[in-house]
Amino acid sequence: MIKSIWKPIYSKSIVVHYDLFENINLTNVKGTTAFKVIWTCDNPNCKTPNELHSINAGHLTKPKMSFETQICRPCQLTGEGNGRYGDNRKWDDFFDEEKLGKMKKMFSEKWKGSKNPSIKDEVKIKKNQVIINESYLGKVTNENNFQLLDVLVLNGKHSKIKVQCENNHISEKTYCNFVRKTKKFICEKCFYESIQLKLSDDEIKKWKQYDKIVRALTARNYRTYKEIINPNNLPIGRGKHHLDHRFSISEGYKKNIPPQIISAKENLEVITESENCSKQEKCSITYDELINKTQYLLIKK
Numbered sequence: 001m002i003k004s005i006w007k008p009i010y011s012k013s014i015v016v017h018y019d020l021f022e023n024i025n026l027t028n029v030k031g032t033t034a035f036k037v038i039w040t041c042d043n044p045n046c047k048t049p050n051e052l053h054s055i056n057a058g059h060l061t062k063p064k065m066s067f068e069t070q071i072c073r074p075c076q077l078t079g080e081g082n083g084r085y086g087d088n089r090k091w092d093d094f095f096d097e098e099k100l101g102k103m104k105k106m107f108s109e110k111w112k113g114s115k116n117p118s119i120k121d122e123v124k125i126k127k128n129q130v131i132i133n134e135s136y137l138g139k140v141t142n143e144n145n146f147q148l149l150d151v152l153v154l155n156g157k158h159s160k161i162k163v164q165c166e167n168n169h170i171s172e173k174t175y176c177n178f179v180r181k182t183k184k185f186i187c188e189k190c191f192y193e194s195i196q197l198k199l200s201d202d203e204i205k206k207w208k209q210y211d212k213i214v215r216a217l218t219a220r221n222y223r224t225y226k227e228i229i230n231p232n233n234l235p236i237g238r239g240k241h242h243l244d245h246r247f248s249i250s251e252g253y254k255k256n257i258p259p260q261i262i263s264a265k266e267n268l269e270v271i272t273e274s275e276n277c278s279k280q281e282k283c284s285i286t287y288d289e290l291i292n293k294t295q296y297l298l299i300k301k
Helices: 097-110 121-126 134-143 175-179 188-194 201-224 249-254 273-279 287-298
Strands: 002-011 014-021 036-039 053-056 147-153 160-164 170-174 241-245 268-272
Touching (some): 170 175, 188 201, 201 241, 201 249, 268 273
Antiparallel strands (some): 036 053, 160 170
16 A cells, blocks of 8 residues: 655755655656655555555556555565465476576576676675775774784685784684674683683694583583573573583683583583673682582493
8 A cells, every 4th residue: 555655856966855745646647757655565464564665656657567556575475476376397397408507507607706796896885895805804903903914815704814912822813703793802812811721722722622512512411401400491691691610611621521521410500691701710619529419420331
């Protein structure tokens, strides 16, 4: 249903604002293609019947278009509103094998590599997107208090760079490491030093493997023993509650404690986000308490 029609007002060939147009039906009215039409979906089964949509009147003044009935795109593409509803034919039902092979090759090569318009600078400028080059990478790293040493691979969001932190730690990172909106990026080695883990490059690999195993086992044990670990079914996530290891993972790595011990249900508890952030890498139970509660896991079956 058409709710209103708006006429563009120009100043030096630029639209400065829109005025409400009295006539609702623009059929056979000339010079109205730039008018804006505000409408709602006429499908009685529409999931969003009150949602307002906007379209250029030029789309509605075309032949075979109607001002009487308006159907939103979700309704057009689902169920019987879709022109191909019930049509399960495939490409090989229309073309022979030779023709189909040529078409597949044509479409696979059409936008491949440098032919892809999305990677061109002029297209990115039109879309108001950033152009990821060496200068921009240097700006991003400096904003995060890092120094750009070298661009190893320049490939848009997948660019790889070598950086140096304020403590002179050198590491290789990707562009995405620095632009995540969910958290501020910090130097990996600086973080390990903050939790009293002074690791070499080889030791970092071992630590990552240990941490990965512990967290995988933790997730499995939480699913299995959720009623024991979280009997009140408290919500877990950012800004809510956290699943905490009473004896921390870092301390477990330092003392060479098996991952199945650190991830055991006896070592897991649900605490508030503020409690977990203040606790950091500290332990709320001692080594002896942890072993006494979980030593049954060391018995070989």
